[in-house]
Amino acid sequence: MTDRPLTQNLRPDGSPVWLADYEANGGYQGLRRVLTDSTPEACQQVVKDARLRGRGGAGFPTGMKWSFVPMGEKAGLGPKYLIANADEMEPGTFKDRIILEQDPHQLIEGMILAAYAIQADVAYIFLRGEYTVAAQRVAAAIKECYVAGYLGQDIRGSGYSLELHLHRSAGRYICGEETALINALEGKRANPRPKPPFPQVSGLWGRPTIVNNVETLCNITHILTRGADWYQSLGLGADSGTKLFGASGNVKTPGVWELPMGTPIREILENHAGGMHDGYQLRGFLPGGGSTDFLTPDHLDLAMDYDVIGKAGSRMGTGTMIVLDDRHCPIGMVRNLARFFAHESCGFCTPCRDGIPWIVQLLDRFEQGLATEEDLALLEEKARFIGGIGNTHCALAPGAMEPVLSALKYFREDFEQHISGRGCRYQSLGRGH
């Protein structure tokens, strides 16, 4: 049986694992050992050696991210911060929810250890407002930790102290961007900040801050207790560890599964997701949420590794796949996503604020049967411009254009058919838009 560290505590009925059971499963033993036996620098080195990459979507090496935090006297006066990004809002992504609802102590233990590694004084869990069950359970788990002495002053006699607060967000997808999240925590509008300065140097209230995804932080405890070599050995290919993969859409058994990094897409979609519903054929899929490029059935044998998916022209993203079938219009799907991104633009920069709605209008013309060849050319030109890295203030607009541009590449005949057929042939199936 392969190790499944992230989901080993989860129960079939989905009920939460409270402190006593978490400890009975070995929880917080790693924390006690690391806080007494290991230095922050040694912890950072193990995470680097493990080659953990951020699980929120960008895949940035976690150890490297931490290494930019000033340590000791270099940090200057005042607190340092660690933030768990629990603002799961990427369309089609539902992986962090299961940890937050069912195993909140796994996140908290990982956070305490991550905070120790960067010597943070205060930590926040930035939780999306709609995760109401998670809010209750995470808050209760934090209380248990304060009572048990895992949080607060002088944690278990280690001399290390950490305060942990839960912040419930008031909405907006852009809060998932780390500098926007920091602005939201400061009570401001969640416009992303220019970088540099990077949050590691000047983040929350101008102090050194690390923002990590929930799943990333959950990995920390396992890496620090079982070592970098063990963690690397979990992956099937170049990348280390396991990953919470998922699938939604018209597959037989949508869900989330913890599988080794490098698991072939075919295994995820055919074995775990059970293949397509009867009467539906696979046309394509977004491998890691709504802001990743389409891949097609030709890519089914690729491994879900960051670089493999990158080379195929898409991104691993959050690892939760959205599956397009042959009874839904690719343009309708892309239009749904573009409307989402248009709505969620923070409004700060023009190409994003005004450009994405323009893309929506053009896609509307296709669905309404009004589109011409000129519209198709315009759509492609504008999507390339809006999606160009460096043309916008943050990565929202480039992410928004990934499904559009890849649909133009793989589903070109659908765009042509909408022009020549003056409308959407899928609408007869009731699934046009």
Next chain:
Amino acid sequence: MTDLDVIPTLSPEEIAEIEHEVALIPRRDSAAIDALMIVQRHRGWVSDSSLKAIAALLEMSPEELDGIATFYNLIYRQPVGEQVILFCDSVSCWLRNGDGVKEKLSELLGIDYGQTTADGRYTLIPVPCLGACDRAPVMMVGDDLHTHLDDCDLASLLTCEANHD
């Protein structure tokens, strides 16, 4: 009337909850979002007079606070019904007949997005992906997530929701 005179528009309980948040952070105005959410929890929404009172309490301008309040989709600057229905209109629900369910729901309640039922019971609002895509289509009624809506009887779901208050 000075700015500070508007603070008693808020209840002592609301002020205490806001001050609790303020005590945890380095700047008063950093509690802006928490304060708006606290008042909304007590009153259902944030009126102009509440907004002015919160701004005075946090020593910031009402204009700046309104810029924040109107940025966030879960802060309501207009009255809402007793229960807010957040209906997921994102991609995985769309693939699972979310639009069809939304039409049925609108018909049942007699309202479209942004509207409140005549009896003041429900307000219907679209919401980005609720992170329950394996159980699509989904919506929230108040604090409760409802899943697999394509197979469910919406009328009895809403009746249960009404009873369960």
